[in-house]
Amino acid sequence: MSTQPQPQSQSQSEPRSRSGAEAAAQVTPAAAQLTPPAAVRGPHRAGAELHLDGLTAGYGGAPVLRGVDVRVPAGSIVALLGANGAGKTTLLRTVSGLMPAASGRIVFDGEDLAGVSVENRARAGLAQVPEGRSVVAELTVDENLRLGGLQRFRGRRLTTAVDGIYDLFEPLARRRRAAGHQLSGGERQMLALGRAIIAEPRVLLLDEPSLGLAPRVVAQIMAVLRTLRDERGLTVLLAEQNVTSALAIADHGVVLNLGEVVADRPARDLRTDSALRHAYLGF
Amino acid sequence: MDRLLFLLATGLARGAIFALFALALVLIWRAARVVNFAQGAMAVVATYVAFAVTGLTGSYWIGLASALVAGGLMGFIVERGVMRFATHASPLSGVIIAIGVVMVLQSALGIAFGPNARPMEAPFPETPIVIGGVPVLSPYDLFVLIVAIGLMGILALLFTRTSLGLQLRASAFAPEVSRLLGVRVARMVTAGWVLASAVGALAALLLVPTELGLNPHSADMLFVSAFTVAVVGGLDSPPGALIGGLAVGVLISLVTGYLGATVAPIAVLVLLVGVLLVRPGGLFAAAEARTA
Numbered sequence: 117m118s119t120q121p122q123p124q125s126q127s128q129s130e131p132r133s134r135s136g137a138e139a140a141a142q143v144t145p146a147a148a149q150l151t152p153p154a155a156v157r158g159p160h161r162a163g164a165e166l167h168l169d170g171l172t173a174g175y176g177g178a179p180v181l182r183g184v185d186v187r188v189p190a191g192s193i194v195a196l197l198g199a200n201g202a203g204k205t206t207l208l209r210t211v212s213g214l215m216p217a218a219s220g221r222i223v224f225d226g227e228d229l230a231g232v233s234v235e236n237r238a239r240a241g242l243a244q245v246p247e248g249r250s251v252v253a254e255l256t257v258d259e260n261l262r263l264g265g266l267q268r269f270r271g272r273r274l275t276t277a278v279d280g281i282y283d284l285f286e287p288l289a290r291r292r293r294a295a296g297h298q299l300s301g302g303e304r305q306m307l308a309l310g311r312a313i314i315a316e317p318r319v320l321l322l323d324e325p326s327l328g329l330a331p332r333v334v335a336q337i338m339a340v341l342r343t344l345r346d347e348r349g350l351t352v353l354l355a356e357q358n359v360t361s362a363l364a365i366a367d368h369g370v371v372l373n374l375g376e377v378v379a380d381r382p383a384r385d386l387r388t389d390s391a392l393r394h395a396y397l398g399f
Numbered sequence: 400m401d402r403l404l405f406l407l408a409t410g411l412a413r414g415a416i417f418a419l420f421a422l423a424l425v426l427i428w429r430a431a432r433v434v435n436f437a438q439g440a441m442a443v444v445a446t447y448v449a450f451a452v453t454g455l456t457g458s459y460w461i462g463l464a465s466a467l468v469a470g471g472l473m474g475f476i477v478e479r480g481v482m483r484f485a486t487h488a489s490p491l492s493g494v495i496i497a498i499g500v501v502m503v504l505q506s507a508l509g510i511a512f513g514p515n516a517r518p519m520e521a522p523f524p525e526t527p528i529v530i531g532g533v534p535v536l537s538p539y540d541l542f543v544l545i546v547a548i549g550l551m552g553i554l555a556l557l558f559t560r561t562s563l564g565l566q567l568r569a570s571a572f573a574p575e576v577s578r579l580l581g582v583r584v585a586r587m588v589t590a591g592w593v594l595a596s597a598v599g600a601l602a603a604l605l606l607v608p609t610e611l612g613l614n615p616h617s618a619d620m621l622f623v624s625a626f627t628v629a630v631v632g633g634l635d636s637p638p639g640a641l642i643g644g645l646a647v648g649v650l651i652s653l654v655t656g657y658l659g660a661t662v663a664p665i666a667v668l669v670l671l672v673g674v675l676l677v678r679p680g681g682l683f684a685a686a687e688a689r690t691a
Contacts, residue, residue, distance in 0.1 A: 212579060235581050235583050235584070238581035246576065252573045253572070255572070259569075263569050263580055266565070267582070315580075
């Protein structure tokens with residue numbers, strides 16, 4: 117399927133081409149039109165493994181996360197599922213360092229992140245797209261992208277990297293001088309995602325990228341994530357309430373309920389387990 | 400009519416200084432969400448440094464350079480030493496800390512140099528050039544205008560064209576998102592203080608030769624005027640600081656010329672109160688209520 121050499125295959129216990137084909141069959145034609153542009157080819161940092169070990173965290177008082185174990189193998193997409201308040205956002209914010217962990221370990225590429233600042237986690241290749249699209253409204257599309265890339269590229273290489281994102285998200289290329297606050301919801305999500313991947317992260321954390329978006333845009337974003345995994349070997353931890361879309365591209369699914377892991381299985385098992393879906397995912 | 404032209408020209412030169420000083424307030428407000436009430440006192444410390452250096456070396460220009468360095472250093476020390484520890488629970492805490500810094504600095508200057516005004520020489524003549532029988536502008540005022548406008552141009556380029564400027568703006572608008580993108584926001588806040596304090600020091604250095612002389616309170620009125628400018632222009636708006644500065648400079652010049660110098664500070668305060676009543680966000684700010 118891919119013309120590129122696949123990154124370390126220890127993570128690829130599940131046949132990639134099969135889950136990819138399944139997903140392609142489920143999403144709309146927008147995804148099928150999306151050919152991998154230049155930006156996703158060529159040499160890149162390979163994805164890294166992310167490992168959460170007994171992670172407990174919360175806002176003072178009672179912890180929101182209670183002893184959570186999650187393993188995100190390098191080059192795979194893990195869907196983090198669960199109802200509102202299950203702890204998905206808290207988990208992502210703790211991994212990126214915005215919230216302190218009360219106990220437990222966060223291991224990124226074999227290294228314990230305890231005591232590593234938010235900035236240094238980002239620089240090491242741990243990117244987070246926070247909830248609510250988080251585009252800097254006062255900056256233009258171009259400036260938002262440059263901001264995302266300038267810790268890794270400078271000068272002409274930065275411009276090339278920005279152009280690579282425009283290849284990936286064509287609607288953004290037409291709006292490069294527009295300020296963040298002038299963008300539609302879909303454009304903002306594309307910009308937030310483009311800004312996160314421009315620096316070639318090794319692990320990408322996404323918090324509800326589909327929230328409030330049209331199905332066509334959701335399909336496009338999921339297709340980009342799948343392409344990034346397949347072509348670059350990017351590791352993705354995807355928190356979603358849109359279970360169908362997330363499981364369509366994920367290799368693995370982890371279901372959180374009230375801050376604890378209640379299921380941790382291959383995505384195709386979760387897709388078919390109606391009892392579990394009824395119990396925790398509401399459909 | 401001749402008099403009007405002269406008052407307008409000197410008002411613009413004075414206004415350019417207000418604009419610079421107001422710009423410094425805006426830079427710190429954007430970087431740290433604090434109105435730096437200590438900026439006048441910090442700038443006066445830097446001006447004393449320039450005064451001493453010029454006295455030792457005999458060169459105005461080395462003095463000017465040392466004012467910039469001393470101003471930047473003051474910004475670094477005040478931010479890292481004091482302001483960093485202000486809680487953001489109340490916008491007042493930063494203001495009160497800044498007022499404490501003012502008291503410390505002004506007392507220290509008083510102890511070290513005494514309360515008397517020391518005359519400071521301008522590098523160019525302060526008598527107006529006469530064109531066609533009409534006095535227009537002194538060479539020093541022209542110098543002030545060129546330096547102020549040149550510096551603003553450099554700052555505009557820094558903020559819009561460089562990676563540092565992009566990171567400074569991003570850190571000011573969206574600190575959390577900037578950190579997630581690897582921007583060292585704490586350093587950017589410090590950089591904002593250093594930059595702003597150097598600009599404020601330059602503004603005070605340019606102003607003092609046109610006043611009675613250098614004393615620990617030399618920048619008090621400059622601060623009030625520039626604060627008015629920043630409020631009029633909108634604390635978030637560098638173009639507002641520029642236009643507001645020039646406008647307040649001309650206002651003070653006209654009021655001084657036609658009504659007398661004692662009325663000028665009242666005019667500034669009337670303007671401040673008027674703008675706060677009508678458009679509390681400032682004339683150039685987006686319509687949004689101010690919380691600090």
